[in-house]
Amino acid sequence: MDREANLMERNEEIPASAYSQHETASAGFAPPVRVVAFGKVDEDAERARLVQGLLRRHATIEPKYFYDARGCALYERICTLPEYYLPTVERGIFARYREAILRELPHAPQWIDLGCGDGRKSPDWVRALKARRYVGVDIARGALSATVARAIRDYDETEALGIACDFSRSLDLRAVIAEMADRPAVFFYPGSSIGNFPEPEAVALLRSVGDHLTPGGRLFLGVDLVKDRGALEAAYADAQGVTAAFNRNVLAVVNRVADADFVPDRWEHQAVFDARAARIEMRLVARENQRVRIGDQRRGFARGDSILTEYSHKYTIEGFGALLASAGFHRVRAWTDDRRWYAVFVAGV
């Protein structure tokens, strides 16, 4: 496993069989589910990056640390909140333009569900396109085998595979896709998750998706659009405080990963729209002066100091189209809702 994972990291030509079965789970009478860990995660290096971010004058925590089991559950609750319009508006666009979108996607593709979470956005598309396989990709390994097991149950005739990897670092699924070289891939990246990345990283991720596409292959993603500040800030600071709990929960994750002693209650949730940078900036603001131990180091935070936990970039349709173009996508179609709050793109290289 390790040797193979290292090969993956170096991007060498490898046979399609060069990643190994890592874990199997059975869903009733369905065939076993393959869940593989992919692209060796250097845990020490990731931890060192996290600590470095925490010790910086303007402390930062990368958003990927939100998603432990509790964080995933809180995010699912966020997606049901009235203020958090993104999933509702996205679903509305999917429903309204379903046929037009389907016409832009290849028949019987390999369906790559990037950041699949619980995988619930995929079934309708997978069935309508008669996808030959479902590939769930997520950093949250825990949820992955359940998602993939469900996928096998939900989509008959479709092979299902789960890949645990941190694609914010690098994405290389070429060996997986080559297993079905005759079937083009659709990379499905809904929910405006692309918004978490600053522009250079977003372009790099989009470009690397493009590098995976064979003729007919497509990127299919959802993007939240710039709108009035009130609606945006409410979406990230809901009345019930679910987003605040989600934000604070990252400190519990950090305590485990970096052996730190943050007290979540000493931090206040903040979500501000920076119109110039066109992004929501989520922070945790110290409610009081405090000292925090991080491994064998210590740092002080004064009341009002903050930790940046997330950017959520908002785009215009034209702006995101330009981003896609700079990432090498040329055939681009977009759909939006009447208020132009959200857009869905299908793009090919």
Ligand code: AVJ
């Ligand atoms: C999962 C990145 C799309 O930015 O809207 C939700 C995460 N943060 N509420 C977003 C999130 C706070 C979400 N994404």
